Structure formats: structure tokens, C-alpha cells
Amino acid sequence: MTPPLQGSGFSGGMTGLLEGKPCPQDIPGGVHVGVGMMAARQAEYCLASAVARTERRFGLALCQGRRERETWHQSWETEVNAEIVIFGGSAHPELADEICSHLSVPRSPVEITRFANDCLQVQLQANCRERDVYLIQPLVRPVQETLVELLLMADAARGASAGRVTAVMPHYSYARSDKKDAPRISIGGRLVADLLVTAGVNRVLTLTLHSQEVHGFFSVPVDHLHALRELTAHFRRRDLSRAVVLSPDLGYAKDAAAFARRLGVPVAAGSKERFSDSKVAISSIIGEVADRDVIILDDEIARGTTVIELLSVLRRQEPRSISIACTHGLFADGALEKLAAAEDVAEIVCTNSVPAPVEHPKLTVLSVAPALAEAIRRTHDGQSVSALFDH
Numbered sequence: 001m002t003p004p005l006q007g008s009g010f011s012g013g014m015t016g017l018l019e020g021k022p023c024p025q026d027i028p029g030g031v032h033v034g035v036g037m038m039a040a041r042q043a044e045y046c047l048a049s050a051v052a053r054t055e056r057r058f059g060l061a062l063c064q065g066r067r068e069r070e071t072w073h074q075s076w077e078t079e080v081n082a083e084i085v086i087f088g089g090s091a092h093p094e095l096a097d098e099i100c101s102h103l104s105v106p107r108s109p110v111e112i113t114r115f116a117n118d119c120l121q122v123q124l125q126a127n128c129r130e131r132d133v134y135l136i137q138p139l140v141r142p143v144q145e146t147l148v149e150l151l152l153m154a155d156a157a158r159g160a161s162a163g164r165v166t167a168v169m170p171h172y173s174y175a176r177s178d179k180k181d182a183p184r185i186s187i188g189g190r191l192v193a194d195l196l197v198t199a200g201v202n203r204v205l206t207l208t209l210h211s212q213e214v215h216g217f218f219s220v221p222v223d224h225l226h227a228l229r230e231l232t233a234h235f236r237r238r239d240l241s242r243a244v245v246l247s248p249d250l251g252y253a254k255d256a257a258a259f260a261r262r263l264g265v266p267v268a269a270g271s272k273e274r275f276s277d278s279k280v281a282i283s284s285i286i287g288e289v290a291d292r293d294v295i296i297l298d299d300e301i302a303r304g305t306t307v308i309e310l311l312s313v314l315r316r317q318e319p320r321s322i323s324i325a326c327t328h329g330l331f332a333d334g335a336l337e338k339l340a341a342a343e344d345v346a347e348i349v350c351t352n353s354v355p356a357p358v359e360h361p362k363l364t365v366l367s368v369a370p371a372l373a374e375a376i377r378r379t380h381d382g383q384s385v386s387a388l389f390d391h
Contacts, residue, residue: 084103086108089137091146092137096136098367102373103377108125109125110153124157129162130161132163132166132380133162133164134168137168147195150169151195164202165203166201166203166376167196171300172206174188178211178213178214189217201220203223206224207226207227208353210299223379225368226389227351229262230366230371235349239293240293242320243265244267244287245295246310247269248272252298256297266288270310272306285314290319294314301328322342322345323348324348324349325350328354329351340361348364349365349366350363353368371388
């Protein structure tokens, strides 16, 4: 492209005026102008004409360049956002496959190798460059193995130039380590959050954290989903005229109250004191539970210590029926068999956020794959995820 000022009347005209010569290119009729006021006026005219021509030429080039840049940027964004890549670790491949089925996206393979020295190596066997990558891995037993797998997958995706890396953790087990309630103990929830970000995670999608405060441990955006919608849809099929939602402790009473509002029933809560991971004491129940259909709601059931203690206190008030519901059904150390053995427990309901340990006639497992898939789709499309909780 010819430089804007080259060959224009600006250089020749201005030079001529300064030397007292005519400016035939810019002055109509090529009139000779002497040095003085007329020369100053004609110099101004020459300058304005040259600037106008330059602006026209430069403006056209600028517009064309801007259009080219915008077209390139739009095509680049389309190319990046057009493809989503989903990987799943060894923790819960069934859930990853179900999420991929709802998204109509294939689950990309991951090769996990264990060396002779017991170290792990992860290889993502699909192109990640500038892709929107999602790593599905709940932190379940063995927790340390699944955590390291997730960290290695995140590091591999970052090293492969992924456009964005989102860790989809339906269960974040270290959320229970959320406070310093004894001298010289670590706050694992915050430490693991820092590890994930350091490994390359740009965003986190999780489900029913043990406490809302854990959300703040992460220095990247966190989409904190819950399973109340799935649990509500299940229990609404019952007669709820005499139902009440019971929280095992006051710490979970807010979520229990939200669940009760969805069902249109009252709420009650236990007064719990925890002494260790395997020892709790519930002194009383706040709220009316006598001769009612009680729905015990908790975020997770591991050993079932809290629920078993709550059942012993609840039976003194003679409820009409008892159901147990939770999001994360870990059921460690035979907890499911212990709870199901109680004759007054009619049903135990959990979600598939973690793999179900065993099948049991009293156990009902609800799927959270549609909710997680919709959250992934909305995140990928830049839409609001909070809209999932409006109903």
C-alpha cells in the first residue's frame, strides 16, 4: 500500500509555498501566490486538503484492518468454543459416561500408568489445544490416588495448551477439613484447593460442599451445585401432609430448611456435639417430629455415626416413619447395612455423585448427571449456572 503522504500535494505544495512558488496541485487554477497573508491562507488550505486525503486513505485502511481483525477474532473464538473435551479419571467412569451421554460428547480416553516406584503418570489421549477441557473426578476412595490423578490430568491439560481447564468434582471430600478446631492441625480443604489451582485448574464445578465457606478456599471461579432439586422431585411423589425435614445438626439446618420449603413442610434440627470422627452426641431435637413422617437430610453419610445416633434420639419421640436422604452416599465400614437393618427406616436415598458401594432393596440412587451436564453446557456457552436452582 502506498504511504498516505507519498505522491500527495502536501509535500510539493508546502515546499513550493515556503519557497514562494506556486502550488498547482492544491490551489485551483494554479495561481501564483506570494509570501504574505495569501500564502498563509493557501498554506492552511493545502494542509487541510492533505490531511483530509490522508484521513480518507488511512480511515479506509483502518476500517479494512479492523474488519479483518474482527473476522479473525470471531473465527478464532468460534474454533475454540466449538469443541468441548471431557476426560474422566478412574474414580467414577459411569458418571462421566452418563454426563457425556447427556451432552452428546464422547468421553476422551485417559491412560494412567503406575511405575515400579508406585508413581503415577497420566496421558490425555485427545487434542486439548485451545479446547474447553472438563476433568470429571470425584474425590472418593482411595482419595489420595484420585486426587493425584486429577492434579496430573490438570497439569497435562495445561501443558497441552488447553484453552480452559475445569475440574468437575461431584464430591470434594477435603471440604470436611474446613477449620482449625484443634492445635497444630492442617486445613486440608484450603491446601487441596491451592494444589488444584497450581496444577492448572481454571474453574471448579462441585456438588454440595460440606460447608459453604469452602467455596472461598478457591482462588478461581467455583460453581457450587446442590442436589435438592433431585431429592425434591423424588419425595414429592409421596403424601407429605404429615412430613417434616430433620437436619442432624444446626450446621446443616439452613440447607434442610431450603429443602423443607421446596416440599412445603416444616423443619427440625438435632443438637449435635462431635468428639471425633467416630463419636458424636445428640442431646435433643428442636422441632416437632412426633407422629410425623420424618425425612432426615444430610450432605453425606460416611460411617453413619451421626445418623445412627440421631435415630436413637428420634425413636423416643415415636415418629410415624423415617426416611434418610443425602447427596453423597459414601457408606463406609458397612454403614448402609447398619442403617437398612433398622426396621423403622423405610428408605435410604442418595445420589450417584460417588459410586454406590452395594445394591440394597432400601437404597434409591438418584442421578445428578443431567444437572452436571447442564451446568457444563451453560459454562461452555457462557450462560448463567444459578438459573438451574430457580425451580
